[in-house]
Amino acid sequence: MNETAGIKGKPHVVVLGCNFGGLTAARFIKEKSGDAIDVTVIDRKPYLVFVPNIQMEVFADNDPEEKLQMQFYHFLKQDGSTFLQAEVKEIDVDAKSVTITPTERPGAASEKVQYDYLVIALGCKLDYAALPGFAEYGHTVSDTYYGNKLRRYLFGGQYKGGPIAIGTARFQMGTKGRPDWIPNMTSACEGPPLELSLGLSALLEERKWGSAKNITLFTQGEWIAEDAGIPLVKEFLHMAVDQMGMSYVNQTQDIKEITKDGIEFVNGKSVEAELKIVLPNWVAHDFMKQLPIVDEMGFVVTDLYMRNPDHPEILAVGDCAALTAPKLGGIGDQQARIVAQQIAKDMGKLDGEEKEMKLEPVVMCFGDMGHHKAFYIHSDLIYGGKTGVMKMGHKYFMMKVGFKEAYFMMGGKTPGWGIKLTELLGG
Ligand SMILES: Cc1cc2nc3c(=O)[nH]c(=O)nc-3n(C[C@H](O)[C@H](O)[C@H](O)COP(=O)(O)OP(=O)(O)OC[C@H]3O[C@@H](n4cnc5c(N)ncnc54)[C@H](O)[C@@H]3O)c2cc1C
Numbered sequence: 001m002n003e004t005a006g007i008k009g010k011p012h013v014v015v016l017g018c019n020f021g022g023l024t025a026a027r028f029i030k031e032k033s034g035d036a037i038d039v040t041v042i043d044r045k046p047y048l049v050f051v052p053n054i055q056m057e058v059f060a061d062n063d064p065e066e067k068l069q070m071q072f073y074h075f076l077k078q079d080g081s082t083f084l085q086a087e088v089k090e091i092d093v094d095a096k097s098v099t100i101t102p103t104e105r106p107g108a109a110s111e112k113v114q115y116d117y118l119v120i121a122l123g124c125k126l127d128y129a130a131l132p133g134f135a136e137y138g139h140t141v142s143d144t145y146y147g148n149k150l151r152r153y154l155f156g157g158q159y160k161g162g163p164i165a166i167g168t169a170r171f172q173m174g175t176k177g178r179p180d181w182i183p184n185m186t187s188a189c190e191g192p193p194l195e196l197s198l199g200l201s202a203l204l205e206e207r208k209w210g211s212a213k214n215i216t217l218f219t220q221g222e223w224i225a226e227d228a229g230i231p232l233v234k235e236f237l238h239m240a241v242d243q244m245g246m247s248y249v250n251q252t253q254d255i256k257e258i259t260k261d262g263i264e265f266v267n268g269k270s271v272e273a274e275l276k277i278v279l280p281n282w283v284a285h286d287f288m289k290q291l292p293i294v295d296e297m298g299f300v301v302t303d304l305y306m307r308n309p310d311h312p313e314i315l316a317v318g319d320c321a322a323l324t325a326p327k328l329g330g331i332g333d334q335q336a337r338i339v340a341q342q343i344a345k346d347m348g349k350l351d352g353e354e355k356e357m358k359l360e361p362v363v364m365c366f367g368d369m370g371h372h373k374a375f376y377i378h379s380d381l382i383y384g385g386k387t388g389v390m391k392m393g394h395k396y397f398m399m400k401v402g403f404k405e406a407y408f409m410m411g412g413k414t415p416g417w418g419i420k421l422t423e424l425l426g427g
Contacts, residue, residue, distance in 0.1 A: 010038045013343060014098060014115035016088050018043035019051075021318025021332035022121030023072055023412035028340035029119070030079040031413070036347040039081040040113065044103045046085050047071050048412070052329065053404050054147040055196055056368045059203045061155045065144040068404075075411030084113070088122065090287055093311050117346075119339055120300055121317040124188075124282040124327065131169060131280050133258035139277045141196065150277070154203070161209050162274030164200065165263050166193045167218035169281045170254035174295030174322055177302070177309070181383050182361075188282035188319075188327040190225040191377070193217055194236060195367035196277055197246060202370020212244035216271050218263070219250050227326040227363050229381025229388045236375075236390070247271075282319060282327050295322045304358040305342050306335050315339045323359055330364040330417035362387070364417060366400035374400045 013033075015026045018041050026041045050068040057064040076083045086100035089110060096115050102108035126142055128134045139150045153159055171188040194217075201212035217224055217240065223233045240246045252265035255278065262272040284298025293308045295301050300316035301308055302323055308314040317339055318324060318332030338357045344350050361383060367375045374397040378389045406414050 010036065011116040011347070012114065013037050013039045013117040013119065014113055015039065015041045015119040015121060016043075016091075016098065017121035017123060017318070017320075018072060018076075018083070019048050019121070019123060019318075020329040020412070021123070021320075021336055022119070023048055023075070024333055025119050025121055025317045025336035025339050026076065026081055027079060027411065027413045028337055029343050030081055032340045032344035033347045033349050036349060037117075037343065039079070040084060041076055041081055042084045042086055042088060042098070042100055042113070044085065044087045046073055046083070049143060050404055050407065051142060052365070053368075053400070054141045054144065055192070055199055056400070058141055058147045058151045058154075059199050059368070059370065061151060063144075063151070064147040068144060070408050070411075072411060086111075088287075091118070091120075091291060093291065093293060093314065096313070116313060117343055118314045119317060120314065120320055121332070121336075122285060122288070123319045125285055127169075127280045127283045130283075131255060131258060131278065134278070134280070137258045137260055137276055139275060140279060141192065141277070142279060153275070159209065160274060162214070163262075163272055164215045164275040164277065165218060165271045165273035166196050166200070166215060166277045167224070167249075167252070167255075167263075168193060168220075168279040170220045171281055172283075172297055173325060174297040174299055176295035176322070178295070178322060178325075179304075182323060182325050183382065185227055185325050185382075186220040187225075187227075187279075188325075189279065190219065190227065190326070191328075191363075191365045191367055192279055193219075193277075194225055194240075194375075195369075197240060198367065198369040198375070200277075200370075201244060201246070206370070212240065212246045216247040216249055216273065217241075218248075218252050218265070218271060220252055220254055222250055224248070224250070227379075227382045228377050228390070229363075229379045231381070232377060232379060232388055232390045284320065288320070297322075299324075305356075306338050306359065307342060315342060323361075325361075326363065328363065328365065331359075331361045333414075333417040334361065335359060366396055366403065368397070368400065372397050 015022050048070045054064045086102045090099040097112045101110045140146045168187045204210040241248050254266040256264045256266050264270045289298035299322035302316050306315045317335045319327040324331050363379045375392045376396040381388045
């Protein structure tokens with residue numbers, strides 16, 4: 001096995017994963033610590049997928065692969081970072097090394113990469129394989145492959161105008177190291193079903209395929225998307241169910257099986273559906289589960305500075321972190337900035353005036369509603385805060401589209417994950 005160590009003898013920061021969390025972390029780490037460190041970024045693919053906008057492109061009959069994959073190599077090169085296209089196979093926290101296998105061509109030999117700091121931003125496994133019937137009868141929009149499959153179904157003449165069920169499978173969080181103000185959540189990310197239901201209603205009307213009345217939203221607990229805060233959810237359901245005519249099924253506990261005719265739930269209920277659009281459980285990658293730095297479910301345990309308490313040289317960003325609940329890119333973005341600051345602090349590069357940031361998560365998202373409108377949610381109610389804002393309209397659609405453009409132009413180094421844009425446009 002070959003050994004690739006810190007290349008120029010400086011502290012070697014290795015960032016695992018280069019989607020939202022990893023790219024932003026790598027870029028801010030380099031900006032803050034500059035020549036004091038070497039940065040190596042490892043991902044199995046050389047591009048980022050802008051996941052939140054897949055539904056919009058699919059419902060506009062655009063190929064999301066064309067619009068939403070961003071090559072990031074030149075941004076890393078411009079920063080002076082090294083990119084390795086490889087699969088991360090193993091982390092040895094005692095030897096401070098990572099075993100990788102290059103992915104450009106099959107048959108590559110494994111290598112070890114030594115680190116002084118390890119930033120884990122590997123996201124989660126979206127466990128569709130564990131959902132019985134998904135491969136045969138399920139649809140989703142969490143990557144461009146499945147986005148295009150749904151696009152072919154809708155626009156290729158397969159959809160017959162029948163009922164549609166939209167919801168998520170049950171999520172299981174760990175408890176180790178989790179502060180009590182981050183409550184247990186039964187869904188990893190339940191904004192997408194809200195967005196899908198509104199976007200699809202608009203599409204059904206525009207194409208004269210049906211209306212909101214075709215759609216049933218389902219959830220494990222009492223309230224769908226409870227991470228947005230119950231008052232906002234009630235407002236949403238008043239619009240979607242009472243005014244638009246969608247159906248709502250709650251307390252399902254979990255998806256038992258997706259069948260040709262619908263979805264069966266663990267509580268014995270079922271929903272009839274021709275089209276079943278679901279998000280699965282977000283689970284830790286298999287090789288992470290046995291590590292001494294993770295909780296019972298395999299998510300990386302950290303303090304509010306995103307450092308593992310037993311191995312402070314290991315930091316976590318994004319969906320793989322135990323403290324990221326719900327699993328939102330916006331929370332990962334905040335963590336990426338915290339991690340960059342922590343490493344800069346160790347390098348003596350922190351400006352004396354700079355306030356040390358710690359994790360203060362907010363739920364922030366722009367959701368497509370079709371008809372060139374979007375909703376905007378900014379809430380910390382789930383964490384016991386007092387902010388709970390939901391707005392809707394054309395300008396939020398422009399902000400959703402604009403954020404993606406800004407993200408691609410700036411290579412993940414945006415001023416913020418949307419909040420500042422909102423302030424800029426007057427809330
Ligand atoms: C449909 C949908 C809509 C969403 N909408 C929003 C939204 O509006 N707002 C919001 O804030 N969030 C949204 N999210 C959540 C958001 O997409 C995630 O929180 C975000 O992608 C997490 O970023 P990450 O970098 O932590 O992980 P990921 O995006 O999962 O990236 C992980 C990276 O690690 C790489 N990787 C994984 N394992 C390995 C390995 N073993 N070896 C090498 N590389 C590996 C992957 O290739 C990938 O590039 C949405 C999610 C979905 C599914």
